Amino acid sequence: MSAGSVPSGYEVNDPGYPTPQENYLTNSKGILSWAFTLDHKRIGMMYLIGVSSAFLLGGLLAIGIRLHLFAPDGVLFNNALFQWLAPDKAPNDIYNQVFTLHGAIMVFLFIIPSIPAALGNFLVPVMLGAKDVAFPRLNLSSFYLWVGGALFFIMALLASGLDTGWTFYTPYSTTTDSSVILATTGAFILGFSSIFTGLNFIVTINTMRPPGMTWFRMPLFLWATYSTSIIQVLATPVLGITLLLLIAERTLHIGIFDPEYNGDPVTFQHFFWFYSHPAVYIMILPAFGIISELISVHSHKRIFGYRFIAYSSIAIALLSFIVWGHHMFTSGMSPITTIIFSALTFTVSVPSAIKVFNWVATMFKGSISLTTPMVYAIAFIFLFTIGGLTGLHLGTLATDMHLHDTYFVVAHFHYVMVGGTVVAFLGGVFHWWPKMVGKMYSEVGGLLSAALVFIGFNLTFLPQFILGSRGMPRRYATYDPEFAPLHQMSTYGALILGVGLFVALFVLLMSLLNGKKAPANPWGGATLEWNCTSPPPFYNFERPPVVGDPYEFGDIRWDTELDRYVKVEPKRERVPVETPAETPAHASE
Amino acid sequence: MATTDAGLASDAHEQPGHGHSDHGHGDHDHPSYLAHHFDTPEQQFDSGKLGMWLFLVTEVLFFSGMFCAYAIFRAWRPEVFEGCSQFLNTKLGAINTGVLLFSSFTMAWGVRCAQKEQHKLLTAMLATTLSCATVFLGVKAIEYSHKWHLGLLPAGLFSYDPSNPHPVGGPNYLAYICAPFALITIGVAIWLVVSFLRGAKFQLECAKPLMVVCLCFFVGVGLGTILESGGDEGHHEDDHAVVASADGTAAEHGDDPSHADGEEHAEHVEPAAEAVAGLPAAGAMSNDSADLAVLERLASDATNTGLQDELAARKAQSERSGGGILYDVSDDASATVASAPENVLRPSRAGVFFSIYYCMTGIHAIHILAGIGVLVWLLVRSIRMDFNRNYFGPVDYVGLYWHIVDMIWIYLFPLMYLIR
């Protein structure tokens, strides 16, 4: 086996990745074999389809919002068509329902489960070298809980809509006659789905690591998933009880949150943000994990500051529990409390910044290949930095008084959630797509989608920072004419962004039809998932993987003759050639 | 490891078409109770145990929201909590605490039996635990139905009328609660008889303990009834009255601030009572004097530092509005019933205590029900002799769950029943 670019002095030590006859996609057939599957990879794929559909639905609603805001008095919901569709609803009411459902669907149905439940389910056991998650049945039930929650949201949409904003603030949520109960029940169920996923991952990572997979040999994606899971397990129950109490408030009038019955609405805000601030880290931490993998693999360079990145994930997870008050600076907390929360908020940005520095340092002097995933990853660093830094404006008391509830906040959280999480999610999907389906996609198409998403995104949300700082309040269906040009820019941007996302979808789907067959290791990654075939077999590994350093790229070389990455080893003259190190010698202790 | 690795490879080949839920295909070193994706029974046990502990963490956090609500509202309205707590029957609460503690003991013993393969004893322990659980629910049924009857309901539904504490008529709540249990009991009885006649041994073995468990619910109901009515004669009436004053719901005290001298109000269930008798919400006509009295007494305790300020603020506010302090009752609390504006018909502030009481104990009771479900499953498996010294995980995990449910009650009992 002579290898093209394998330098002399090295020899190919490549098991050749035997192709099993069956992989997880083909080992059983029929819709029922999917519906009742306990295989984490299939569950991950079902999640991927599910969350993508939710993303599509939420995205269409977003386009609706942006089209309506094209002119100061609104253009969409006061249009004759809408008046005909919903004659009994005022345009502004429709607007309220559309932005509420957009937010609620995006947060609860898409972004929270996106990376952990879809990519995480697929990757965690494979990266770990395990056969499955610890509780496969619980895993499947998480998925069906997700489906159940989604059905409740759809019922809410069809029944009488929802117009409380995704935050369900009392007292409005106890008085409006839109479908608050259906939607909160949905969110409650989704909460359990999320808890079970988190619980499953924590146990999997703790108890299912094969010999040799020590904590510090774990890929950073696993550290990120682990920290995310901690938040999911610790924060989500509080959301559960809050929503349950809200339902009780509406049905029995328990008077805990509803001032009508001596309750206290600010207590609701505290309860809600006690979950929902950590929840924003449920959204971003797994994205951090993806970026760590992407940057390192596509720069073909060891990740810089592995332990810093790993520990900063845990630090963020813990710190995220003590900053929730920054959402309530204007809700009438005591001044000393606001100061404390403000100070704590700044501390969270430290571990976030550590990560950004480490990624940049990883790229420094790396041999970067500008593949689609890498371009998404670089876009992430850029966009997340803007999002995170504007978070500091909001965490500063004096500026937040002005910026609270304006488009500045909207822009901030879209920079972190879309520019951060969604871009990382897309990058991750492009990165692991060959592994998941066994097909390569068109690189050109992928790059095009990345470019469109980047341009469209910035065009949509940069103007919103300006709008917000000039005083445009959020959640309004109409606005002063002076804001029109910026709003129009934003609408154009949203359309470009939408096109970019459809291009991404198209590229991925086309790969299923005419994609080239994917090799086991298309990018030259060193983590375990690149050790099994693409797509992986039912139990992930044909033979137990040899656990090594996840970021050691020195022994992975591109072989021009074989047209794929191979593992090489320094040639040691005296070692007889007939003992290749492919037997699971290391694996069995 | 080497052997299990071989097992892995053969798994992947042998049964590509199966989920790994189907055990027992006679894989060499994979005992039937060991799921395929685990390598060793220890790994499986550790995973289950860690999973259970994490689940319990989520349970604690789930309840913590309500404990927070409790703390917040109790801090704001100490007098309401103190007053309303007297509505709860301490004897019943204490009995239930004892019952649950005992059930935790039998549960723990059960785990030990499972480890030592004492199958008969394990079954007995599980059945005892279950019986305690149903006794608990029986007593709870008495507590709940009595309160519903009195109108001691969550804030929005609160309709307690101190002038008429024992309204006649109204739905028979106890019957509603008991009906499903009665149906299940009858079902189990039929099952018992049928399996006896058919000589189905295993089924009979299962039905016998379950019969006892079902009947224990009614033991609990009986126990509750005796204790509830036993206490009813003397202090019970008292309680009602004390609450009437403490939560400030009773309009009958009029505007006379000279009454502000503590529990004495209790006796004054008199003239004005008639005036409110026809009111849907008896707590509507709020007056603070009673509140203030309790508050004053609490504030006189120097350790309650925060209360002095609170008291002063309330006095000031009371003078200004003449209305409730804790919430915004209309300015003219003195309005006559006929002309009472809508906002005077506000729910009582006592309601929030009962809201929290029902939320916490109700969700706790749901946990007991869930516990009963899994314990029955364990009971059947124990009769089937599924457990052995290498495989007792489920008993252990359910035990942990049962202890946490028990522990939550241990906190609820003093927080709710023993405020005085």
Ligand code: HEM
């Ligand atoms: C890096 C440090 C971050 C800081 C200092 C920060 C700070 C803040 C502050 C102070 C607010 C409240 C603004 C207001 O309502 O006046 C806010 C809102 C928000 N942030 Fe962040 N943030 C950070 C990162 C993130 C991340 C990573 C996400 C999500 C992935 C996120 C999502 C949100 C959302 C969704 C809101 C708005 C919630 C709403 O009112 O609907 N933030 N942020």
Ligand SMILES: [Cu+2]
């Ligand atoms: Cu926040």
